[in-house]
Each structure stands twice: as C-alpha cells, then as structure tokens.
Amino acid sequence: MRSSSRAAIAISMAIQNSSLSKLQSCNGIFAIYKKQGPTSADVLNTLKKALLKVYPYTEAGVANPNPRKRNKQPLKIGHGGTLDSNASGVLVVGIGEGTKMLTTMLAGSKKYRAIGELGKATDTLDVTGNVVEEKSYDHITKEVFEEKLKQFTGEIMQVPPLYSALKKDGKRMSVLLKQGQEVEAKPARPVTVYSLSLQDFSPPYFTIDVECGGGFYVRSLVDDLAKALSSCAHIKELSRTKQGQFTLEEHALKEDRWTLTDISQALQPCPKPSGQQKNAKKTKSKHMPTPSESKGDDGNTND
Structure with missing residues (x-):
C-alpha cells in the first residue's frame, strides 16, 4: 500500500476515533420518534447503528486488524418505556450515564x-x-x-x-x-x-x-x-x-436527525449524584431490571 494511502486511512480513522470519543462522552437523555411498525428494540438498534457509523471497523475496504474489538460495546444506550410495534411517537432514550435516569421516565407522566x-x-x-x-x-x-x-x-x-x-x-x-x-x-x-x-x-x-x-x-x-x-x-x-418533559412536536428527533450533532444539542444532561446517591444506586441496581426490560406503558407484544 502506498504511503499516501496509508496516511489517508490513518487520518480518516483518527477523525472517526475522535467522533467515537465524543459519542462515548455523551451522558443524558433525549427523545426520538418511533414510527409505526418496528419494535422499540428494533428502533433502538437502528439508532445505535446510525451513531456507530463513526466506529472504524473497516475503512476504505481494509479489514479491521483486530476483529475481536467488534464484540465490545462502545456505546451504552437504552430506552425508557416500550411502545407497541403498532404504536408511534415519543421514545425516551438514555445514553451513557443517562441510562440510569430511565427508571424515572418509566414512572412519570x-x-x-x-x-x-x-x-x-x-x-x-x-x-x-x-x-x-x-x-x-x-x-x-x-x-x-x-x-x-x-x-x-x-x-x-x-x-x-x-x-x-x-x-x-x-x-x-x-x-x-x-x-x-x-x-x-x-x-x-x-x-x-x-x-x-x-x-x-x-x-x-x-x-x-x-x-x-x-x-x-x-x-x-x-x-x-x-x-x-x-x-x-x-x-x-x-x-x-x-x-416526562419530552413532547412529540418539540423534542422527538426523527430518523434523519439521529446524528451526534443533533443528539448533542437535544441531550438533557445527567445531574451529578452525591456520594449518598451513588451508594444508593449501587444497592438499587442489584435488584432492579434494566430500563428496556421494564414493563407497562402499553408494553410491546413483540419487543
């Protein structure tokens, strides 16, 4: 491979790694629009794929030199309240530390x-x-x-x-x-x-x-x-x-806006927990289901 081609690939991968770092530094909650048809899990997977386009598994036809890294989960993401596959509308998503805020969304209005x-x-x-x-x-x-x-x-x-x-x-x-x-x-x-x-x-x-x-x-x-x-x-x-605080008209991002830029602008950041809150969360997390496993809210029949 020519040195100029290697340099171009290196630069491209560096840019992608920078984008991934920004994505991984996102912590909070935001809302997306779930269309009628797919399950809530399907929608979340589509969102994750859209965001992880920045992740350099391959570039310019060159295979990832370490395919084992593909099994790692570079992005922590979950939703706060399942919608039926036949339903549409607001689906609240937590990213990073924001996934810990989703139990509040499940109980809210x-x-x-x-x-x-x-x-x-x-x-x-x-x-x-x-x-x-x-x-x-x-x-x-x-x-x-x-x-x-x-x-x-x-x-x-x-x-x-x-x-x-x-x-x-x-x-x-x-x-x-x-x-x-x-x-x-x-x-x-x-x-x-x-x-x-x-x-x-x-x-x-x-x-x-x-x-x-x-x-x-x-x-x-x-x-x-x-x-x-x-x-x-x-x-x-x-x-x-x-x-919760998210409405369909004002906050729910449609699929063409599932980008790092749009999500960063829409993201509601996590409040910084006190020491007591951190300890309470650790104890609680041992007994509570993950947000996407929680039930209710016209829970999906297929998800």
Missing part, C-alpha cells in the same frame, strides 16, 4: 392519542390481532361515551393485556401465547389516569387523549371502556405524544 374502533374486539386488543368478538354499538352516543370516560379517570384498577411484555416463568406472555401455550391474565393493579378526553366521535371510530402514569396500558383502557358501554372495541392507531 405520559400522554397518548388513540384511535379506536367500536364493534370489534381482537385478541391483542389492537388492530394487529384476530377479531374474537363483534357487538353492536348503535346505542352509544357521544354524550354517553363522554359520560363513561369519567369512570376511567383518577386511580383505577386495570388488568394488563395477555399479549404484553409482562413475563411468566421468565418468558414474555406474548411469546408464550404465540407458541400455543395457555396464559392466565395478570391480576388487576392500580394505575393512574390524570386526564381523559374525547377528541372525535364518528362511529365506529373514536379518538381519545389520555394522560397517565407508569404501568398503564391504553389497549386495556379501550377494551374496558367499550365493555362498560355494553359493546367491544380495539385500538387502530396509537401515538405517544408526551413522556
């Missing part, structure tokens, strides 16, 4: 907009499932619908969907169901609905906005609401419009 269809229930409670029941909805008026919403505001009890990321014997319930195994529903648990409003009512379709706390399933809400109205329903479209 979130906002969703859901489009439901009356008259048909599915096994997954959304449009991806098989229709298992059909009922009339002609008796439901806008006034009756809005009145019934009041029963689902505040502290309520909710049974998580069977098709969810919740686990039984270490395996996701959705996976067990797809394998043909029988799965019992988890017991009802307390969840919080801060606000719930009807945005559009054009039977059989309706649109609702909901602000809720952690561990809440919008699919279960729509199912329970329809049953309370002596009918049935499922979700056709679901979008998370806000999670």
